[in-house]
Amino acid sequence: DAGVIQSPRHEVTEMGQEVTLRCKPISGHNSLFWYRQTMMRGLELLIYFNNNVPIDDSGMPEDRFSAKMPNASFSTLKIQPSEPRDSAVYFCASSSDFGRGRAIGNQPQHFGDGTRLSIL
Amino acid sequence: AQSVAQPEDQVNVAEGNPLTVKCTYSVSGNPYLFWYVQYPNRGLQFLLKYITGDNLVKGSYGFEAEFNKSQTSFHLKKPSALVSDSALYFCAVRDQRSNSGYALNFGKGTSLLVTP
Numbered sequence: 001d002a003g004v005i006q007s008p009r010h011e012v013t014e015m016g017q018e019v020t021l022r023c024k025p026i027s028g029h030n031s032l033f034w035y036r037q038t039m040m041r042g043l044e045l046l047i048y049f050n051n052n053v054p055i056d057d058s059g060m061p062e063d064r065f066s067a068k069m070p071n072a073s074f075s076t077l078k079i080q081p082s083e084p085r086d087s088a089v090y091f092c093a094s095s096s097d098f099g100r101g102r103a104i105g106n107q108p109q110h111f112g113d114g115t116r117l118s119i120l
Numbered sequence: 121a122q123s124v125a126q127p128e129d130q131v132n133v134a135e136g137n138p139l140t141v142k143c144t145y146s147v148s149g150n151p152y153l154f155w156y157v158q159y160p161n162r163g164l165q166f167l168l169k170y171i172t173g174d175n176l177v178k179g180s181y182g183f184e185a186e187f188n189k190s191q192t193s194f195h196l197k198k199p200s201a202l203v204s205d206s207a208l209y210f211c212a213v214r215d216q217r218s219n220s221g222y223a224l225n226f227g228k229g230t231s232l233l234v235t236p
Contacts (some may be wrong), residue, residue, distance in 0.1 A: 004163070020216065033223065041214050042227075042228045042229060043164075043210065043226045043227065043229070045223055045224070045225075048221065048223055050221055054222060078152035080184065091163055093164075094165070097222070104216035104222065105215075105216070105222025105223075105224075106151055106152055106169070106171050106214070108166035108169060109164075109166070110162045110166070110222065111156075111163030111165070113161070113162050113163045114161075114162075114163055119149070
């Protein structure tokens with residue numbers, strides 16, 4: 001089975017440009033998570049979706065960040081305009097952790113290999 | 121919020137020796153605890169979880185973890201370390217974020233170095 005697929009794997013762009021990161025979760029999974037990893041701050045949850053609906057976006061740094069999940073097989077994380085401090089590795093993860101109308105939190109998350117973003 | 125702490129930034133072990141990577145938790149109620157491993161330039165991979173039941177949980181690649189309620193710990197262990205076990209290890213705990221959702225709170229990670 002294919003795992004979580006993220007694209008691009010690497011992105012280098014100049015400050016002020018729009019950046020779009022893409023994620024294809026594992027088929028059948030109904031929860032999707034976006035994380036950011038840096039040396040200084042470790043692994044931070046940015047936003048997560050259950051059944052394509054955003055549940056918690058309290059980790060999104062500011063209005064420059066937005067995430068969408070138009071269907072069960074695709075999600076995007078967009079940064080506009082980008083800044084050098086946004087440089088990090090961004091991970092998408094998915095899980096099948098949803099039952100009886102709510103998440104249970106007892107299933108593992110499956111991570112993609114990340115997008116390494118560098119903003120010059 | 122539920123949280124975990126990994127007190128060691130780095131653990132060094134000689135190949136063939138037992139290894140322990142420490143994790144303590146702070147939760148209200150019963151914890152759901154997880155261990156993940158991250159190899160260079162890769163995403164996190166699930167190793168094992170504790171939800172309920174036996175305090176000793178067995179996982180992938182020969183790893184196991186012991187849940188200790190009195191010490192609020194969930195240490196990761198392996199009887200005999202391999203050089204290929206060298207990686208970054210994360211402990212995580214389930215955290216309720218809303219009435220309809222849970223997410224994981226991760227520790228800062230512990231770098232394990234196994235030397236030949």
